[in-house]
Amino acid sequence: MKAVGVIVEYNPFHNGHAYHLQAAKETAHADLAVAVMSGNFLQRGEPALVSKWYRTKMALLSGVDIVIELPYPFATQKAETFANGAVSILDAIGCHSLCFGSESGEISTFQKTVDYMDLHKDCLDEKIKMNIKTGVSFPKALSLSFQSLSSTENLLSLDKPNNILGFHYVKALKKQKSSIVPFTVKRKNADYHDEHFATETIASATSIRKALFAPTGNNSSIEQYVPDTTSTLLKEYLNGYGNFHEWENYWSFLRFRLIHSTPLELREIYEVEEGIENRLIAAALESFNFKEFMEKVKTKRYTWTRLQRICVHILTNTKKAEMSGTLEKASYLRLLGMTRRGKEYLNKNKSQFNLPLISKLSAYKENDISLDVKASRVYSFGLGKQNGNILLQQEFKQHPIYVER
């Protein structure tokens, strides 16, 4: 059985994801699809709209066969670390290929670019440093440096978010000497960051979330952009748990954490550097909500995303010391769900996996999963007390979601 891997957040699963998944299976001639999916907190430093269990169910009902959680140390990270973790999981679970969406759509361009960057690494690092000194953010500095270096080489445009991610997937495959074959599918229509609906059936997850959170918003306005199963599950979550998760639900706790901490304590938190701790505390004292807080803290150098990631690490109390040494490869495979076909694949191949496969958290006592546990505990605070506790218990007792398909 040939498995194609995809790296996803499904926040929530929509028609664009379904299209990509179909294309991935066809392009890679795969018998099944394995998704590495972020858990509670996402790459942009945001809580997932609904729990990983609901997002797993959406995925399984719409074409994915196995869902593995991308552990916290990789999920809320810059593209390079995110890619390291995700690729290591797909490799450990025996995927034959990896398929990702990109603005470019040409896999050869990715490979050429990775090789070129390896060759010119020193020169590029030098340029990045110089650009950072002008006060721009890291992603911007990388993009500028790369442009100036590669303008005549017909390489990848590294100012597009999905190109950047894809570049890091291909780079991670090379670094980890994986035998996985990468493919890319040109993204259809919607830009990653689009806040508005772009076409009749495909819209970005950003625009879908925006509609879900809009004051006048109701579920029906997104129905044309998501499979029926997603729509049903979103309604079920809202009815069952009372609300979707967004930063504002966590604001009081973030603020509380900031105002009772000293700058010295905050500096122990992963990614807190350069005196940003003082800005964070001062802004927390004066802000009524998360948005207001973020606007007070934001600078040219600190992108919104970078700040949100910092805030997630503060919320989960994740220390620099806890993260060091965990950022190259994943150390376990946490199974969130599977279809009948996925189960068959796992039964046939799991003896050869080089990482432990965890089906139920309460049966796995290793320390390396503690960051995921903490993230789940904190994530549960985005709901009311009763519902938060239900979600928290689920984290420990839930068996992998099974879908007969």
Next chain:
Amino acid sequence: MKAVGVIVEYNPFHNGHAYHLQAAKETAHADLAVAVMSGNFLQRGEPALVSKWYRTKMALLSGVDIVIELPYPFATQKAETFANGAVSILDAIGCHSLCFGSESGEISTFQKTVDYMDLHKDCLDEKIKMNIKTGVSFPKALSLSFQSLSSTENLLSLDKPNNILGFHYVKALKKQKSSIVPFTVKRKNADYHDEHFATETIASATSIRKALFAPTGNNSSIEQYVPDTTSTLLKEYLNGYGNFHEWENYWSFLRFRLIHSTPLELREIYEVEEGIENRLIAAALESFNFKEFMEKVKTKRYTWTRLQRICVHILTNTKKAEMSGTLEKASYLRLLGMTRRGKEYLNKNKSQFNLPLISKLSAYKENDISLDVKASRVYSFGLGKQNGNILLQQEFKQHPIYVER
């Protein structure tokens, strides 16, 4: 001008307090009364019912002339430390006498007992250690040891809460070589811990708070036990700030702090010892409210009060390292309010105070007040967002309350 000192919480100010205050001024032949009053969090490890500003106003309107805040490192503490701080403030502000309520009512018994305990210190310490080994709490061990030692000496009953406090006041006066003369007034009727109304006009603060928080409770049920000014100010607080402060308002934040901390981090918190951190985390994960949590954590050795104090220190993130060396004497006089007569006294005498007198927090930048600042920040989380922020701003901008009397 002769000033008599009283050591108070006024949570809230009631008729018993008014009686004591009157008796104090008369017994000590004083021209005015100075109250050292706990700020945000109290000796039993509870948030004060209403802000220190409202409690200051109640005090000034009912006979107190100067209110000084007892700093956080002394306020949420066992009797000995509490007394050290309070007595050092009364001494620094030039009080001539100290008057406290007690079950005993005989000041000579207090002095005799303090002297006797000094003489038999080693023997007593030995007995306390032995009693603690049987698993009882420290106050209980002290009381038992003392009884066995002193049964023939006609000394103080140290199993009464106000006798214990008074004993420590007299002991602190002796230790600090203060020239303050102690008096005691026999307490009328209501026991400190009484949960029920005892007489027609005097009731314990505990029973008054109980009535205020009762589901069917309304202000009128307490009116016969408090001065009109207290009653009016309580109503005003409730209307202005939306609610009184109680532990349940802070429960989510305490729980959040507990579930995102490691046992190792919690062990850095003042008073967290002997593995209680593990019990606290485990109970937090499974509890829906503060009461349920406390019942899960409580043991024979850990009294409810001791546990609540630990919880306050966790909430305010007060480390062992921050408290060491601050527990013998206060280092500043934070003026919360004064009457005309109080102002006159301060103007006449302040040049001789051996501690800085702080009228407005924003004008005082010393580090030693940082624990009070943190406590105020945390205390503000007991109100809704808007009102909490108003209270927090007040902490920095408020001038001492002035009452023309």
